[in-house]
Every structure is written in C-alpha cells, then in structure tokens.
Amino acid sequence: MTVEVTDKHIQDLRTNFLKELENKGESSVHPDDLDRIKSGDEWLQRFLLHHDAREKEAYDMLWETVLWRKEFKTNEINESNINIDFIKEGVFFYHGRDKDGCLLFIFKAKKHVKGQYDFEEVKRAVIYWLERIERCDKGKSVSLFFDMEGCGVSTVDMELIKYIIHVFKNYYPNFLNYIIILEMAWILNALFKVIKTMLPEKAVERIKMIKKQDLKLYVDPDQSLKCWGGNDNYVFVFEPEEREITYNPTAVNNKKVHFADGSPTAEYVPNFGDKPENDGNMLKVTPSGIITFVKEGNELISTLELQNSDNLINLSYKMKTTSPEKFRVRPSAGCLPPGGTATVSVTLLHGFQLGGLSRDKFLVMSMPVDSVDLSVQELIDLWKNTSNKNISQHRLRCSQGDEVVKNGAVVSPNTQLDGEKNQLTQISNKLLQLSTCQSELHVVVKRTQQLQWIMMFLVICLGLLTLYVLKNAVHDSSGFCYKDRRVDDVDL
Incomplete structure (x- = not known):
C-alpha cells in the first residue's frame, strides 16, 4: 500500500537538510542539487516515497545521495567526458515502455565483455544513461530490463549487475518500476539470488524472470x-542528447552576451551550398570561410569569433551543422549588443576523429532583435518562429589541421599529386596484404605436413606395438594350453 506524502513531510525534510547544511557548508553539495532541494518538491517527494514517508530514512538517503553525486561528479557527466566508444556499442540504452508507461532501461548482457573497458568508465556510462533518462522523462520511474539471452556463467558480469542495482537502491529514489530479466539460463539462478538479498522486500516483488x-x-x-x-x-544507434540551453547571467564580459555550456551539439541543417561569403550581413565571422580543427590534448577543437559589426542594432545568432552528431558547439546560440563579440568553441566528438571533414559544413544565422536580455525560452521561441524575419546566413566549411584549400574546395595535400599516387599506394598495400597472407598460409601448410608425418609415425609405432602385444599374447596362450595337457595325462 502506498503511503501518502504530505506537504508537511516535504517541508520538514527540506528544513532538516538545510539546517544540517549550515554546519557542513554549501560547498559539500553541488549547486544544481542544492537548487533542486530549495526550489522544488519533486525530488524530495521521491526520497519520502522510497521510504514510505519515514522521514529519518529519507533524510539519511538524501544526504548520502548528494554527497555521492558531488564526489562522483554526476552533474558534470556528458558525451565529452565518457567513453563514447562503449556507449555506441549499445550495451546500455533506453527504448520503449512497459505497460505502466515507464521507459525501459535495457542492458544487452551478451554485448558486454567483462574487462574490455575500465570498470570506472563503465560505471560512468551507466550514470550517464540514468541521468539522461531522468532529464528525458522528468524523473518518472524506469523499468530495468536485463536481456540475458545467450549468457552463461562465464559471460555474465555480476559485478556490473550488482553495481546497477546498488545505484538504483541508494542514489535514485523511487526510480525503479520493474526489474525484468529475460531469458536467463537456469544455471544463473543462484547468482541472481545475490541480487535479491540486496533489495528491500517490496523491490524483490518487482523482479520478473520471464521467457x-x-x-x-x-x-x-x-x-x-x-x-x-x-x-x-x-536498432540502437547512439544519438547525442539535445539539452536545453541555460542562461548564465554571469557570462556577460567585454560587451559579450552568450549562453553557458548547455547544448552539446549544434542543430541539424540540410546540406547547403559552398558559398563562404558573408552575404552582406552585420555579423562578422572569423575565420570567414574555413573552420580548421587543431589537436588540443585528446580533442580536435576550432574557435570562431563572432562580432556584431553594427553600432546600433542588437543581433541574435544561431549555429547549425550538416552533422550534429559529430560536433559539440558552445555556445550554439546567443545575443550580441552593438559592437559586441562572442567566442564559439566547436569540438569534434570522440569517435569521429578519423577521416577528413571536408564534407561537413556549418551555417551561422543571425537576425536583429530588440533586446539582448532574452530568457532561454524567449530565445528558443525566437528561432522556432523565423518566418517573415530578416535572417542572414554565413556558410563555413570544415578542414583538419593538415588539409588545405584548393579552388574553393577542401582537399588533402596528398590529393594534389592526383589520384594515381593514392591508387598506387592502395594497390601496394593490397599486394603486401596478399603476400603476408600467402606467407601465413605457407607456414600453416608446412605445420600441417609436419603434423601428418608425426601422426603417420605414431600410427606405425602403434601398429607395431599392437602386433608385438598380440604375438606375446598368442605365445603365452599356447604355453598355458600345453601345460594343461601334461597335467591331464598324469591324472589319467
């Protein structure tokens, strides 16, 4: 039976927490989590529901959660600081809903190879998905779906499964609907009894082992x-999360008005022409035609400078790209006062750093606005409804640090020698691969012949040994029969 959580329960929990916070200091809690506690009731209500309105247990879990989130840096986890290769393998993802309308958080156990990735990276990936689901579904419960088909004792990662159950139990209150375990081999039943011991009784009732x-x-x-x-x-294909841009009033500096880091990618725009010119608009973009990415640490980054060249008119800008899954743009939209400037950082995400960028393009759009003091929602609405507005466009192409521009197109220096050299190199590589395969095949054939000779020798030896044993057996048998006859004669 569900216990009712009243407004008084929530207010008491908030009051007790903030009172203790005065002793521990606000630095012990992440500002985003503190804001959730101060300004909203939903999160606090979940802690109380998780413990059937028992305030002491809810209070203890709340503190345990916020301290863990600060230490684990949960609020900072995004596509730029997780192992994107592991994410793209589709071991974890969410899709579909159960009959209660809760999202399915799916673990494809067969795709996970224990030890292939550092366990800390795997844990961050799990938290990335849980945080993303919370944002996507506004904190509504989720059903944990273990797809165990094809898994045995040697392939299942019980350490990872126990970690998933642990974070649901201790750090994500009232977040679990069902635990659905599909097609689990009977030999794993004993292992999953361990999981049941980790859960409270009411959660054990939500475990469904089914075919x-x-x-x-x-x-x-x-x-x-x-x-x-x-x-x-x-079929799972990773798509970067589209997060709302949040306005940061402290980011105004040097006549620059922009939005804080919040949108991981620029919006998609269909492929457009290659004209790099400014089309006479008031937004000056530097560089004007080519975005060149250079390596900084483990990332490929390019920086743009946007300037409102008009002395009277306010401008709003927005960036779009033909490949939003590849890039993180910060900020991707904002406003500039007359003469104001903004610096935009464009980062090529991990997993897309192989190969040229010559086919990728950016579009920087701008239009006059009455004021630069726009809220996030006002900015979103502004760019959603651009009909009958004077929109200027500036087109940019992409290149990597070792690429050059020739006749208005981005090409690699190697292609300046025409395609023949590349073709020759490809043919040489193919011949080298063929030669290597032939050498390996020769070694295998030689080993096979040696093995055949050894087998033939062993068969001959075994045959001779068998003949020798049979001969001795026949001789011993003949002598035994002869002695028997002599004894019989004496008896007679």
Missing part, C-alpha cells in the same frame, strides 16, 4: 523489440 512468450504480460508487443518476439524493429 519471451511471457513478456507481453509486462510490455506490449508494439513496444518489444523483434529479438524479444515483439513487433518493434528498432
């Missing part, structure tokens, strides 16, 4: 993947 034919009891076929016997043919 494919029973999945429809908890997830509608239209929400179930084909591999589970459902109708959904979805």
